[in-house]
Amino acid sequence: MSKLNASIMSYKNRGKWGDYSYRGNCSGHVINDLLDTFKPNRFVEVFSGGGTGRDVARDKGYKGIHLDLNNGWDALSDEIPVASDFIFSHPPYWDIIKYKDMRNNQYDANDLSNKMNYEEFIQKLDKVNKKIYDALIVGGRHAFLIGDVRKSKKYYSIIKDMTWFGELEEHLIKEQFNTVSAKKSYGGSFIPISHEHLLIFKKTGIWNMPIKFTKNFDKDIRELDQITWKALIQGAIEELNGTAKLSELYATLQDSKKAQKNEHWKEKIRQIVRDSTVFLRVDVGTYQLQ
Numbered sequence: 001m002s003k004l005n006a007s008i009m010s011y012k013n014r015g016k017w018g019d020y021s022y023r024g025n026c027s028g029h030v031i032n033d034l035l036d037t038f039k040p041n042r043f044v045e046v047f048s049g050g051g052t053g054r055d056v057a058r059d060k061g062y063k064g065i066h067l068d069l070n071n072g073w074d075a076l077s078d079e080i081p082v083a084s085d086f087i088f089s090h091p092p093y094w095d096i097i098k099y100k101d102m103r104n105n106q107y108d109a110n111d112l113s114n115k116m117n118y119e120e121f122i123q124k125l126d127k128v129n130k131k132i133y134d135a136l137i138v139g140g141r142h143a144f145l146i147g148d149v150r151k152s153k154k155y156y157s158i159i160k161d162m163t164w165f166g167e168l169e170e171h172l173i174k175e176q177f178n179t180v181s182a183k184k185s186y187g188g189s190f191i192p193i194s195h196e197h198l199l200i201f202k203k204t205g206i207w208n209m210p211i212k213f214t215k216n217f218d219k220d221i222r223e224l225d226q227i228t229w230k231a232l233i234q235g236a237i238e239e240l241n242g243t244a245k246l247s248e249l250y251a252t253l254q255d256s257k258k259a260q261k262n263e264h265w266k267e268k269i270r271q272i273v274r275d276s277t278v279f280l281r282v283d284v285g286t287y288q289l290q
């Protein structure tokens with residue numbers, strides 16, 4: 001019996017369960033410890049891959065239901081066949097590992113690991129997560145395991161970008177060992193990702209479904225009311241390659257919303273560059289960042 005008793009999971013080996021050669025498989029200890037902790041009545045696994053969850057379930061005497069494209073079940077078009085109080089899911093990490101390769105190269109249009117843009121992946125993942133939530137009985141849990149992804153130097157936080165269905169009950173960090181990215185040597189300040197997230201969502205009501213999602217948008221700070229003069233002046237100095245005369249600051253910021261709404265905006269700029277420790281006077285009426 002090994003109940004989870006800390007929010008960091010660290011397993012140096014994956015245990016005896018499942019297929020160690022199945023790419024992106026998870027340690028059986030994760031599922032083992034989840035089952036010991038929550039003791040569900042009916043264990044369902046979505047994205048069951050190489051059979052890690054199936055082997056753990058068998059060992060512990062569960063008649064688990066283990067669903068994956070590789071055993072003919074499609075998360076996007078098929079239903080979860082039973083209602084459950086515990087569903088573990090471990091989806092593909094976008095298209096980092098292509099699971100077509102694990103099915104003798106058999107293409108499936110609904111494979112979440114197909115090459116697709118990130119927004120499409122998140123949309124599909126949301127669809128599956130909603131389906132999992134719907135299959136839970138009240139009080140039931142969805143334990144969701146996934147990592148973050150870096151592509152072309154950009155960092156993607158899947159747990160942040162996907163929709164959350166249900167109430168977040170736990171957020172555990174799982175340490176990852178022997179990752180491909182940790183073995184490569186990268187220049188610069190690149191930090192290899194060596195953790196995954198295990199989120200546990202709980203269904204708390206029959207009709208009421210808590211939903212949380214992230215909205216992404218960019219704003220030109222010059223168009224904002226809720227911005228400080230300090231931030232605007234700092235931006236202007238950066239745009240002016242690090243050194244700015246007052247006349248250049250005026251020209252750069254005259255169309256900003258704050259300037260338009262304040263008839264004394266030039267006085268304000270002079271006051272801020274004089275009073276804020278962020279700005280350094282390097283010549284008469286000329287400023288740099290401190």
Ligand SMILES: C[S@@+](CC[C@H](N)C(=O)[O-])C[C@H]1O[C@@H](n2cnc3c(N)ncnc32)[C@H](O)[C@@H]1O
Nearest residue numbers: 025026047049050052068069074075110111112
């Ligand atoms: C990260 S792996 C799961 C690994 C598993 N936990 C293990 O230990 O072996 C993700 C799985 O998602 C499956 N998958 C991708 N798209 C799917 C879909 N539309 N329906 C069902 N399974 C899908 C892949 O076949 C792959 O086995």
